[in-house]
Amino acid sequence: MTNSHLNPGSTVGILGGGQLGRMLSLAAARLGFNTHIYSPEPHCPAKSVSALATTAKYSDKKAIAEFARSVDIVTFEFENIPIDTAVTAAVETPLYPPIEALFAAQDRLTEKEFISDTAGVPVAPYHPVNNAFDAVRALKILGEKIVLKTRRLGYDGKGQSIVTNEDDAKSAYKFLGEVPCIAEQFIPFRREVSVIAARGLNGEVAAYPLIENEHRDHILHKSICPALGDGGDAQTHAIRILENLDYVGVIAVEFFELDGGKLIVNEIAPRVHNSGHWSMDAGCIDQFELHIRAITGWPLGGTNPPFKVEMINLIGDDVKQVPDLAKSPYTKIHLYGKSEIRPGRKMGHFNRLIF
């Protein structure tokens, strides 16, 4: 370990109480850490599995500072945490991943500029859009088909619209709320892949093999790791992004793989990621433990799965398959402790081990 590693018995503070916070908390427990969950929700997936919890708004600076002072390190489970909140916490206690990564991930324009200009990793051609006229111009500059996206707060296909003509361009900008947007060239791709990688406090880096992802209705449905093919430069790209951000923790980098095999980054997530859930049952260190190891200064351990794993999300009513799934050997079920089933809600996932 580094000289500055945290010992078991220390407390990891987690901003956010969803399933990612829950699985981070379970992983931290395996390493002997306590966790303290901060979330505005009194009952949420992460709070069920931790003895320490704070229920307060993210904008409550007094509560955030008090929370940060009560723990040994702070991390977060979602990238849309207000920057102010993160800064308030970081003043009191080390916070990882670094706030620079939040800046890059919260704004699609900053993100694209960072990835292409700073890290030198390919992205789709893009153009900033601040009014309807920009939207029309972007279409002219970028080609026949573009995707107009809000710069902030989009996820699971929300906050974006495909545009093929001038009228569409204007109405799409209006539909998206006339907020700052980015237009990206629509790139036909042969598949979506991702890389989950991590960087430790001492600069050690590790990356899992290439992951192939399948989305349904803009929500991740299935991930397989290792994916077929060597993934070209995917891992190198991910590590270049980590190093250019002076990053600490786990990052997810989503790529489009084009017909010739070229990879372009779609987006990055400065956190553990749904496309890494297969790692929980893959025989190597899983992404949640990898993140905890990285931010506490432990060695990262092994990220090379000795067998293949397929992860499938349980969205909404899918969770009703659980009684049947539970009969299959080598099918590992992970439920998030959400009481109410809603359409589109991620209720859990299962991993199928393939030997």
Next chain:
Amino acid sequence: MTNSHLNPGSTVGILGGGQLGRMLSLAAARLGFNTHIYSPEPHCPAKSVSALATTAKYSDKKAIAEFARSVDIVTFEFENIPIDTAVTAAVETPLYPPIEALFAAQDRLTEKEFISDTAGVPVAPYHPVNNAFDAVRALKILGEKIVLKTRRLGYDGKGQSIVTNEDDAKSAYKFLGEVPCIAEQFIPFRREVSVIAARGLNGEVAAYPLIENEHRDHILHKSICPALGDGGDAQTHAIRILENLDYVGVIAVEFFELDGGKLIVNEIAPRVHNSGHWSMDAGCIDQFELHIRAITGWPLGGTNPPFKVEMINLIGDDVKQVPDLAKSPYTKIHLYGKSEIRPGRKMGHFNRLIF
């Protein structure tokens, strides 16, 4: 599932707050259950990983009844829970494993009689000892070397003494506190093995392969599964014990394997067991989840590990090896959240995956 299975979102009450309760709680969380930990200790390994906790004595019947009423099912992590306590809980809410199993496991004489006479499974020749005279007589009946053990509350080699002559017999009985004892013939064995098995609410049974165990200073040091050799009747014996107890949950059966290969039962534990910790990283359902599945009426799932795993306990200062262990790929570390290192204290364990 059976018609009477518990749905995710239900609460599993656990009597006992040690590392077994902790790992049961983590496994229950994976299946979407809440847990409620009952223990006299305000801070203990299991309470760190659960939002719900009661701190009260096991003899506090009012607190036990209230606890039981607040949960959907009650289980326990140690077999020396007072019978009265278990009965008080079971009056309010279903409690598994059944109280009959606690009776059998709390008294070495009842245990031996049940195993040999009721279940028809071999044990070492034994003789009850209620006074010094009985101890001398046991030596005459059972042979040149016997082990004198207290009938109740022995563990990890505590509460037992080897006896080879009449004077020893008398002084051993005195040394053990002049309490009811049992004398067992000393059986030379070639190795210690165990089987972890489970029986569900609907009578479904499952057993892991044979486990080989190595003790140091009477404390489990290492377990390997699958052990070399087919284990003869070990699994059949374990299942016969489960069925004769009308058992629900996970049970551990420890055997001595004699030179010719014959197995005799050393003892049973009506709970998850240290010799089953390898299962946490073995690619199949682990013993903690198996127990939760069994008592909540879920299918038991797969108990056949696709690769070999070696488990090594971290006792006392062994835990200082963790920084080095964390560097090895395919070494999975499990720490119990105990703040104080003490000699002989189980601080954690690690599993080495062998492909």
